Amino acid sequence: MSTLDHATPDDATENRRAKRNVFVLVLAQAILGAQMPMLFTVGGLAGQSLASNICFATLPISLIVLGSMTTATPISAFMQKYGRRAGFSVGALGGALGGAIGAYGLYIASFPVFLLGSFLTGIYMSAQGFYRFAAADTATDEYRPKAISYVMAGGLAAAILGPQLVKATADWYVVPFLGTYFAVIVLNVIGSTLFLFLDIPKPKAPQADDPKGRSRMELLKTPRIAVAIICGMVTYALMNLVMTSTPLAVVGCGYTANNAADIVSAHVLAMFIPSFFTGHLIVRFGVEKIVATGLVILAAAGAVALHGVAIENFYVALILLGFGWNFGFIGATAMLTAAHEPHERGRVQGMNDVLVFGGVTMASLASGGLLNCSGGTPVEGWSAVNMAMAPFLMLAGGSLIWLMFQSKERTV
Numbered sequence: 001m002s003t004l005d006h007a008t009p010d011d012a013t014e015n016r017r018a019k020r021n022v023f024v025l026v027l028a029q030a031i032l033g034a035q036m037p038m039l040f041t042v043g044g045l046a047g048q049s050l051a052s053n054i055c056f057a058t059l060p061i062s063l064i065v066l067g068s069m070t071t072a073t074p075i076s077a078f079m080q081k082y083g084r085r086a087g088f089s090v091g092a093l094g095g096a097l098g099g100a101i102g103a104y105g106l107y108i109a110s111f112p113v114f115l116l117g118s119f120l121t122g123i124y125m126s127a128q129g130f131y132r133f134a135a136a137d138t139a140t141d142e143y144r145p146k147a148i149s150y151v152m153a154g155g156l157a158a159a160i161l162g163p164q165l166v167k168a169t170a171d172w173y174v175v176p177f178l179g180t181y182f183a184v185i186v187l188n189v190i191g192s193t194l195f196l197f198l199d200i201p202k203p204k205a206p207q208a209d210d211p212k213g214r215s216r217m218e219l220l221k222t223p224r225i226a227v228a229i230i231c232g233m234v235t236y237a238l239m240n241l242v243m244t245s246t247p248l249a250v251v252g253c254g255y256t257a258n259n260a261a262d263i264v265s266a267h268v269l270a271m272f273i274p275s276f277f278t279g280h281l282i283v284r285f286g287v288e289k290i291v292a293t294g295l296v297i298l299a300a301a302g303a304v305a306l307h308g309v310a311i312e313n314f315y316v317a318l319i320l321l322g323f324g325w326n327f328g329f330i331g332a333t334a335m336l337t338a339a340h341e342p343h344e345r346g347r348v349q350g351m352n353d354v355l356v357f358g359g360v361t362m363a364s365l366a367s368g369g370l371l372n373c374s375g376g377t378p379v380e381g382w383s384a385v386n387m388a389m390a391p392f393l394m395l396a397g398g399s400l401i402w403l404m405f406q407s408k409e410r411t412v
Contacts, residue, residue, distance in 0.1 A: 017199055018139040022150050024197045025131045028088070029154025030161065032191035033128060035095060035184045037162030037268045039064060039121060041261050042170065042177045044248050044368070049176065050111040058368030060102075060118040061244050065364050067098075067122015068129065069357035075126050076350030083202035084134045085195045091127020092192035094120055099184035106178050117181075124188065129353050132330075133345070136337045137200050142283070145334045149279030152272060152330055159268030163261045170257070214344060216351055227403040228335035229352050231291050234396035235328030237359035238298055238389050242305070242321055243267060244367040245385050246314070252371075252378030253309045263314050270322025278330045287335045288404055294328030295397050298389065305386040309379050317386075328396075 040061060048057035071094075079087035102117030131154075135147040165183050172179025219225050246267070247260035282290050301320035304313055340348045370388060371381035 015140055015143050018135070018137075018143060018147055021138055021198055021200055022135050022147050024194055025135055025151045026154035028191055028194045029128070029131055029151055030157035031194070032092060032095065032124070032187060033155055033158035034162040034165065035099070035121075035187050036125065036128070037159060037264055038166050038180055038184060039118075040243060041163060041166050041247055041264045042180050043118065044244060045251070045257065045260075046106060046114065046177045047111070048248065050105075050109060050114055052111070055369050055373045057248060057372060058244050058364060060115055062361055062364040062368075063115050063118035064098075064122045064125055065240065065357055065361040067094075067119040068125040069122070069354055069361050071123050071126045072129065072353035072357060073350040075123070075130065076347075076353070079130065080345070084130070084137070084200045085198045087130065088127050088134075088195045088198075089192055091124045092188045092195075094123025094127070096185050096188035096192075098122070098124065099181050099188065103178055103181035103185070106175050106181060121184075126353065126357070129357070130349065132333050133337065133349050134198075134200060141338070144337060145282040145287075145330075146279035148333055148337070149275045149277075149282075149330055151275075152278075152326070153275030155272035155275070156269060159265055159272055162268065163265035166261050167258065216347060219340065219344065219348055219351065222339060223403055223406050224335060224339040225348065227399045228332045228339060229355050230399045231295075231396045232329055232332035232336070232352065233356045233359040234392045235291075235294060235298065235325055235332060236356050237363040238392055239271075239321055239325040239329075240360045241363035241367050241370075241388065242301070242385060243318070244364045245371040245382070246318060248368070248371055249309075249378055249382040249385070250314055253382070255311060255314075259311065263318050266315055267318035267322045270319040271325055272322075274323055274326040275330065278326055279334075281327075282331060282334050287331050287338075288400060290327050291331035291335070292397070292400055294324045294326065294331060295393055295400070297324035297327065299393050300324070302386040302389045302393075306383055309382060 043060040043064065044058045047060040048054055051057055051059065075087055075090065078090065098117045098119070098121030100117070101120060102114055105111070105114030105117055131151050132148045135151040136144045139147040166180055169179035169183045170177050243264070246263060247257070250260040250263055251257060278290065297320055301317045301324055304320060305317035307313060336348065336352055366388065367385060370384045371378065374381055374384040
């Protein structure tokens, strides 16, 4: 039975609008989002060629995430004032500028300039993080988890397009990966035109008698919001921790850069393919069970990676990592969007992404150090990366169990 069978005429109208916005955001996720697997594939390899100390090889990826973390609150506030369309356009501009400066850093072989470009690319990554929230803006309560899930599914095309563009552009010029960064600029220019078709009303200007909403501290003390942020932060950070070091580990274990690109492609496919049904699973089984399933799958990914460094282990581990991220992160997002009022949206979403990408920044910084500087061989470093997942999975799992007991106590 359709989700609209019991909807009011107003609900049906809003869902038609929401579906149009979802379509635009899916295309944006596919085209603009392709730059993220591109940059995460080549960023560490390019950094390794430019850095004087290989322990800092993944620093360019860390700077992308740091840029995302530090711009999440300003972009959220900007969207609250000027609307999603303007905010997403600023994100695409940041991505194009970051790609241009990164290309220049590669051309002159300057690691600091390359890092500056990476940091500015974080503006795009931050804006992209709000695609999932924009999908929920015009959706009804029943359609909201599916809208979020469908927009995340747009990453499936990005997962295919991005690594293939890396293969096609990495050797365009004498300077390795320079062509890849030129391709990033083109993606941002083309993709930014999609936002002209978004139909999301600008938030109303605040009035003196408008509800002020809860403070950030009050929001953080709300159990459902706190657990949603913890699970989103842990899920995304652990995915980034492992994915960031994967290309370096694959090449360090004797495989080729093309092998690394294929493994990253399989991983990103696994991140987004479940999005076609994750929303339906949330509606049917409840968000807590889907988040819990994601955490279990992430633990399984670490176990497979620790079992060996055959090419099959890399593929299976990274595919499981993608599935676990999808269930955990989409579930945490759905949990968060249902736990606050519309007038609290900018405050909650900005705070959430600052904390989530703060965790991701720390994970990406730790990734290169764990891989290159915690053992004598790439195999030992890869084991250290995957063993580091355990305490954080226990933290997220424990918080989720606590929330479920809290919910049961309230219903008794």
